[in-house]
Amino acid sequence: MPRGVKEVLNMKPRLKGYGSYNVIGKTVEEIRKSKGIKQGRFIAMLQSRGLDINPSSYSKLEGQIRNASDIEVYHIAAALGVPMEKLFKAVSD
Numbered sequence: 554m555p556r557g558v559k560e561v562l563n564m565k566p567r568l569k570g571y572g573s574y575n576v577i578g579k580t581v582e583e584i585r586k587s588k589g590i591k592q593g594r595f596i597a598m599l600q601s602r603g604l605d606i607n608p609s610s611y612s613k614l615e616g617q618i619r620n621a622s623d624i625e626v627y628h629i630a631a632a633l634g635v636p637m638e639k640l641f642k643a644v645s646d
Contacts, residue, residue, distance in 0.1 A: 564586045564591070567582070567616070569616060571616060571617040572616060572617040572618035572619075573617060574617055574618055574619050574620050575614065575617050575619070575620055575621040576617075576641060576644050577614075577621055577626060577629075577640040577641060578614055578615045578616060578617035578621070579615075579617060580639070580640050580641070580642050581614070581615055581629055581633070581640060582615045584633050584635060584639070584640075585615075585633065588633065592608070592611065592612070592615075593608065595611075595632065596608055596611050598632045599611070599628055599629065599632055602628050602631065602632060603628075604624070604625065604628040606625065626640060
């Protein structure tokens with residue numbers, strides 16, 4: 554089994570439902586998991602880009618229980634290697 558597929562299968566499922574404070578959280582989580590990136594590693598990637606974010610705050614962003622700032626959207630898209638517009642797919646569907 555390819556490495557990326559195995560890592561996706563080992564991702565923890567979301568225990569709580571999604572909130573309604575932002576529109577990107579669920580999409581960010583889906584893209585991150587599809588790339589086989591665990592949350593802790595992704596947070597480290599964001600921090601290495603200069604984004605001041607902690608695990609609790611990031612988890613709340615993905616869970617859509619807090620707002621996402623424009624600078625967070627920028628860094629998240631860049632770290633995932635996708636255009637920012639892709640994070641807003643829930644709005645455009």
